[in-house]
Amino acid sequence: MRGVNTMLGQLCDSRATRFWRNLILSSAVLLLLGSGVAWGADQANKMLSVAMNSAATNPTVTIKTAEPVGYRYTVYDSFEPTRVVVDFPGMEVSDIAETISVNKGGIKEIRAVGFDLSSGKLARVEIILAKTTEYQVNLDGKEFRIAFATTGNAAKAPTVVSKKNKAAVKTAGAQNTNVLKNIKVSPGRAILESSGNIGKYQYFALSNPPRLVVDIYGLRPAFKERSFSTVDGFKKIRVGTYNDKTRLVFDASGKTLPEHLVEGHKQDILISWGGDVKSAPKVAAKAAPKPVAAKPVGKKSQVAAQKPAPVVAAKKPAAKASPAKATKPIAVESIDFISEEGRSVVAIALSGAAKISAPVVDKGNLVRFDIVNASITRALRRTIDASAFPSAVTSVTPYTVKDGDHQNVRIAVDLKGPSVYALEQDGDTVRLVVEDGAYAEPIAPAVSQVEVVAPKASQDTG
Incomplete structure (x- = not known):
């Protein structure tokens, strides 16, 4: 037992x-x-290789990654030296050679470098070019390709000139010599004179401080003066030049803008202000472009920063504003950034109404949307740095992407943090309106004042 x-x-x-x-x-x-x-989960994507594609017809750089890139990239042009820069947030690049010599097809070399930022890893690829060249971006799973145009087929790039208007093609060279030759200023009036016909222009009002902005596209000033004195409502006209336009800023002399009228004629633009404006003839009402300053965002057009924003047609039905049958590419004519009254506005002027994709929000508060079947000049393919503004926007970067048989222009807006935004379309104008929130508040001064109570003087009792 x-x-x-x-x-x-x-x-x-x-x-x-x-x-x-x-x-x-x-x-x-x-x-x-x-x-x-x-x-x-915390591991970053990894860049496996960067090389020239020997089988491609055009000079093509192929970047292979461990995981599909998706929307997590930004492409922009830079200079000195002339190059195309591709940034991949959240990607490791440790096993790639820093410099790859090419010297073929207009590409001098390829540089790859990685950064450890506070927001995470960043992989950057710089393609050094012999000269500025058109290119296309194409994504195929884990392969990211950039194809550059050669000298022989560079002329095949999309153009905004209609095939029916042959005269416009012949006179295109002559139009480049057109300049803004003079600004005639008199009390309550300014005349902007050009040496030829004035094409597109736009104007809009801003506040804080109050001012009127007039943009004239395709013209550069022929004079050296950059400031003109005025009276009776505006105190000064400031002249600034950009790659694609000349901007004139009318600074108000008071706390509000005076009554004003902008009239466009064949070879000049008349800006008048003061008591006689209300009775002045509005001969340029049809030619006056729509303002692109920030409009109040209604409750229906506001969306959370982490959710896709609907495309809101402000005045026209979406079906008319986004024609699906359009075959000729729409041209991006200007991209402007405006920060005022607690809102930041990215305003994009197009050559016509276009289809706009719904915004996609990526990690790191990056908002992207596409202008479908569109083109953009190299002069406009630049990053707008808004980091110094009291704004929720850090930067705005436009670039092109291949989408099937056509090209899209993608707009990438990097935000400083979660923000309410709305994407609006009004005919040929697209606007991303961002509520700045806490980012609009001024930075408190570093020096603080502390009140110190002085001790009472002692009194002798003897």
């Missing part, structure tokens, strides 16, 4: 030992699996 009890005790001990051993092993496995999942 004692032997039976001993055997039963040993059997129980072995069962308990196996139970605890299995429990410990299972816990260890679960712990390792949990650690592996957590490690994999």
Whole structure:
């Protein structure tokens, strides 16, 4: 009987030992699996290779990654030296050579470098060019390709000149010599004179401080003056030049803008202000473009920063504003950034109504949307740095992407943090309106004042 009890005790001990051993092993496995999942979740994407595609017809740079890139990239042009820069947030680039010599097809070399930023890893690829060249971006799973136009087929790039208007093609060279030759200023009036016909222009009002902005596209000033004195409502006209336009800013002399009228004629633009404006003839009402200053954002057009924003047609039905049958590419004519009254506005002027994709919000508060079947000049493919403004916007970067048989212009707006925004379309004008929120508040001064109570003087009692 004692032997039976001993055997039963040993059997129980072995069962308990196996139970605890299995429990410990299972816990260890679960712990390792949990650690592996957590490690994999935090692991960045990895750049596997950067090389020229020898099988491609055009000079093509192929970048292979461990995982599909998707929307997590930005492409922009830069100069000195002339290059195309591609940024991949959240990507590691440790195993790629820093410099790859090419010297073929207009490409001098390729540089790859990685950065460890506070927001995470950033991989940057710089393609150094012999001269500015048109290019197309194409994504195919884990392959990211940039194809550059050669000298022979560069003329095949999309153009905004209609094939039916042959005269416009012949006179295109002559139009480049057109300049803004003079500004005639008199009390309550300014005449902007050009040496030829004035094409597109736009004007809009801003506040804080109050001012009127007039943009004239395709013209550069022929004079050296950059400031003109005025009276009776505006105190000064400031002249600024851009790659694609000349901007004139009329600074108000008071706290509000005076009554004003902008009239466009064949070879000049008349700006008048003061008491006679209300009775002045509005001969340029049809030619006056729509303002692109910030409009109040209604409750229906506001969306959370982490959700796609609907495309809101302000005045026309969406079906008319986004024609699906259009075959000729729409041209992006200007991109402006305006920050005022707690809102930031990215205003995009197009050559016509276009289809606009719904915004996509990527990690890191990056908002992207596409202008479908569109083109953009190299002069406009530049990053607008808004980081110094009291704005929720850090930067605005336009670039082109290949989408099937056509090209889209993608607008990438990097935000400083979660923000309410709305994408609006009004005919040939597209506006991304961002509520600045706390980013619009001025920075508190570093010096603080502390009140110190002076001790009372002692009084002798003797």
